[in-house]
Amino acid sequence: MSDRPRISARISAISESATLAVDAKAKAMKAAGRPVIGFGAGEPDFPTPGYIVEAAIQAAREPRFHKYTPAGGLPELKQAIAAKTRRDSGYAVEASQVLVTNGGKQAVYEVFATLLDPGDEVLVVAPYWTTYPEAVKLAGGVQVDVVTDESTGYLASVEQLEAARTERTKVLLFVSPSNPTGAVHSREQTVAIGRWAAEHGLWVVTDEIYEHLVYGGAEFTSIATAVPELGDRVVILNGVAKTYAMTGWRVGWLIGPNDVVKAATNLQSHATSNVSNVSQMAALAAVSGDLSAVAEMRSAFDRRRQAMVRMLNEIPGVFCPEPKGAFYAYPSVKELIGKELRGRRPGSSAELAELILEEAEVAVVPGEAFGTPGYFRLSYALGDDDLAEGVSRMGKLLSEAH
Numbered sequence: 305m306s307d308r309p310r311i312s313a314r315i316s317a318i319s320e321s322a323t324l325a326v327d328a329k330a331k332a333m334k335a336a337g338r339p340v341i342g343f344g345a346g347e348p349d350f351p352t353p354g355y356i357v358e359a360a361i362q363a364a365r366e367p368r369f370h371k372y373t374p375a376g377g378l379p380e381l382k383q384a385i386a387a388k389t390r391r392d393s394g395y396a397v398e399a400s401q402v403l404v405t406n407g408g409k410q411a412v413y414e415v416f417a418t419l420l421d422p423g424d425e426v427l428v429v430a431p432y433w434t435t436y437p438e439a440v441k442l443a444g445g446v447q448v449d450v451v452t453d454e455s456t457g458y459l460a461s462v463e464q465l466e467a468a469r470t471e472r473t474k475v476l477l478f479v480s481p482s483n484p485t486g487a488v489h490s491r492e493q494t495v496a497i498g499r500w501a502a503e504h505g506l507w508v509v510t511d512e513i514y515e516h517l518v519y520g521g522a523e524f525t526s527i528a529t530a531v532p533e534l535g536d537r538v539v540i541l542n543g544v545a546k547t548y549a550m551t552g553w554r555v556g557w558l559i560g561p562n563d564v565v566k567a568a569t570n571l572q573s574h575a576t577s578n579v580s581n582v583s584q585m586a587a588l589a590a591v592s593g594d595l596s597a598v599a600e601m602r603s604a605f606d607r608r609r610q611a612m613v614r615m616l617n618e619i620p621g622v623f624c625p626e627p628k629g630a631f632y633a634y635p636s637v638k639e640l641i642g643k644e645l646r647g648r649r650p651g652s653s654a655e656l657a658e659l660i661l662e663e664a665e666v667a668v669v670p671g672e673a674f675g676t677p678g679y680f681r682l683s684y685a686l687g688d689d690d691l692a693e694g695v696s697r698m699g700k701l702l703s704e705a706h
């Protein structure tokens with residue numbers, strides 16, 4: 305019998321998605337009849353708007369959509385994505401610069417697989433979304449963390465980025481609004497970071513999936529448009545999941561220079577071929593329609609955001625800067641680590657999150673999942689009553705810590 309490992313080193317190195325793990329445990333407890341309130345989900349709690357669903361139903365009836373279509377996406381959808389990008393970001397792109405992917409996640413994998421050679425470094429601002437490190441690792445790249453905290457509202461400065469840059473740095477990953485922190489860079493900060501990247505010949509991969517979810521006075525700035533100096537070294541990642549409540553439909557895209565898009569399309573043609581035509585036609589209705597559905601969701605999220613931040617900051621030992629975008633709050637719970645709570649002494653945010661799930665039946669994702677222990681991520685994409693009940697249960701429990 306061969307003594308070679310059953311699973312390759314490359315795949316063994318991939319961690320389970322911590323966000324999905326919390327969600328699975330919460331769902332299992334719920335199924336067992338316990339009244340768990342989950343703040344783990346990274347998806348809107350609204351259904352997909354009716355006109356988008358109708359477009360999918362019509363597409364399912366058309367025989368031409370029962371067949372393979374071009375691996376890189378339906379030409380009409382690529383056109384519509386190029387037009388939407390001009391409309392929302394003022395960024396001029398041709399349909400040939402668009403690759404339609406199986407959700408934003410596939411775009412993340414493909415961009416790093418396309419840009420990175422072994423040893424190439426990627427600057428990633430921590431706290432970061434859990435998928436990025438795995439995608440960089442799989443491509444043979446090396447992630448270099450640029451760690452931020454609540455004192456700056458989780459925003460990285462040019463000085464911090466410069467301190468992390470080496471000869472091997474190829475890519476800066478720029479995510480604003482951010483998952484998990486909700487941080488949004490101002491136009492000035494975005495321009496400063498983009499110019500710094502351009503000056504050093506870095507590529508910028510920018511994940512704009514939360515572009516329409518910004519609150520208060522915050523504004524979304526596309527670094528691709530704001531910093532023309534980046535030229536043909538910028539790749540935009542985006543998708544319909546968050547803007548149109550379409551997480552289950554699996555449509556995202558990547559926009560970049562022609563050579564990158566062509567290479568990534570070759571990869572996709574062997575990995576998955578075309579995204580489901582029915583989903584692509586739903587996405588076409590979404591991106592060619594107006595933004596009224598997201599405007600409605602945004603006002604509900606804004607109300608919940610304010611309620612959640614206020615309630616979190618009332619809990620002793622919890623500090624939550626105001627998130628300006630996406631639908632997550634990212635409070636620090638560092639002061640509570642090591643304190644006694646119901647006869648236990650949680651030594652990390654992961655242990656504290658587990659105790660909260662067991663004792664208060666509330667699921668939160670610990671900061672360990674995002675590269676910064678000592679924090680929790682709570683999604684506010686859930687109903688107002690559940691939100692108030694969940695944070696209040698957690699608050700009551702945490703107030704016992706001493």
Ligand SMILES: Cc1ncc(COP(=O)(O)O)c(C=O)c1O
Nearest residue numbers: 346407408409483513543545556
């Ligand atoms: C920052 C960010 N980018 C991309 C995605 C990908 O979303 P999807 O693959 O559902 O389109 C997500 C989803 O959670 C995300 O939070």
